[in-house]
Amino acid sequence: MTIRTETAQTHLPQTLEPRNAGVPLDLDQVAGVAVNTSAVERRAGTLPGRRTVKKEFQAAWLCRAISCIDLTTLSGDDTAGRVARLCAKARQPVRADLLEALEMEGLTVGAVCVYHDMVAPARRALEGSGIPVAAVSTGFPAGLSPFHLRLAEIEASVAQGADEIDIVISRRHVLTGDWQALYDEMRAFRAACGAAHVKAILATGELGSLRNVARASLVCMMAGADFIKTSTGKESVNATLPVTLVMLRAIRAYHAATGYRVGYKPAGGISKAKDALVYLSMIKEELGDRWLRPDLFRFGASSLLADIERQLEHHATGRYSAGWRHGLG
Template identity: 50%
Template sequence: MTPSLADVASSNVALRNLLHGLPGVDRVGADQRAAMLGTRSIKTTSKALAIDLAIRMVDLTTLEGADTPGKVRALCAKAVRPDPGDPSVPKVAAVCVYPDMVSRAVEALAGSGVRVASVATAFPSGRSSLEVKVAETAFAVGAGADEIDMVIDRGAFLSGDYLKVFEEIAAVKAACGTAHLKVILETGELATYDNVRRAAWLAMLAGGDFVKTSTGKVQPAATLPVTLVMLEAVRDFLSITGRKVGVKPAGGIKTTKDAIKMLVLVNETVGDGWLDPDWFRLGASSVLNDLLMQRQKLATGRYAGPDYFTLD
């Protein structure tokens, strides 16, 4: 189905032909399958394993204008030791911050194994020049970021300027060097599941290492059906190209139930090969406290108070 990458990137016409030649998404079918998988029950032993896996998949995030070095250091401490009273709780996958806070996070996480992620490319709007986007990416990587979360130009995508989106992703990927690139589609602004599938394919063709649903600033964000469509896209992309790409739902994942529904969706759609922080992440912060409370409940039979864990 796919021509060579060079041919794909040769023109808007070539990209349009490929993206609009993808199989259409059955919206009713996607909604129904996601709803059905969301009702799956998990037994106690499996639930305990799922909670620990979900904790290891969390990108603990602070992306506010009021972020301070102290807040970032505190978040990093929580990432390494989510429950100070229980050293058996696993570390999270990464801490995600703005570019100017990357060096603080790198310092705080040194030797921990927790990765440092940074948003870039005029997050969350993506409204800036390519030169600024590349420079911001290079700044974050130079400060020590292991991962970059970029936003696509949704205006260009929705107006059919696929080549511009492709070229921006490819340029940012080049600026990442050895850092991994997560491409944020902002699915809440893409209007249709077909557009979500096309945007995911475009991101993967341009070199993205992960496709990510949302910035967390736009609703709806990481819904089960949208995540299902993206999981199907990475599955099909692997089958056709031989390259595996990760998925990161972000925004609106608040409870342990939400997180476990996502894990069930992954297992049933792409298989347990993606049930690993290297291939699946949860972009959330508030969900971590609920995971910790549910974990403690399973271990002790008692719920911790809501103020037992820090608020981030």
């Protein structure tokens, strides 16, 4: 039985949707944002035990999850060879025999995410694949380098051919409530990206409260972010379901007010196929099917892919395999 799912041929949001141009900063609207933390936690807590899919439907959802993965290597010992192996995995994220059994030939990941120095090797390795290259920038992960250097880093990555830029905001602007400074910073980053689309990393585990997460999400979208992203993956607390719910509600409200669809990317700590299914179900319930495409949703994860591949092998063959059979390069 075929489980083929419809996946957009392009991964970049501005090619399918009007790009989020941003709106003027409304400080009254930002100040009026409130979050009922206990209600958010109750709602988020219901999803893991209440939403499930089985058999061929689960396999289809897992294939969709693969198409939304930003396959990532952000290590100090990255080399051009390691990036090339990662890009080969991005081109064919699941073994060919399994893809054939699932009738999912041609499945790829959403993007490959690397440091600036690895943009050129990634571009060479992905040539002709249609898979975007994303570069982390602006003093990733702390975002504390001088402002002019952060702008220059974005411009250098774009010049090297990066299709997407994952920037990190200055957390101090959120923690001190300086929303004008955050807005101005995000606008400058957006301008430096040019045609490359920009994901704003909020580092939600360091923002202090869900209300700050909601306000920072709104300000970054007002300033023109194409995506809002939870984390760098380097914080002690990364993506969580309560944070995701707050950010999705902010995206929904912004879309209702402006007509612009902004993407969402949870990153860090998502390593199991069952976790991916929970996130996908939350996206479906809160934002709808349109957001279940790689142009508007990404997982910031790499270890997740290996577990999904194991689950797909079980679906296709009835047997689980060892994790080492599904290497990431």
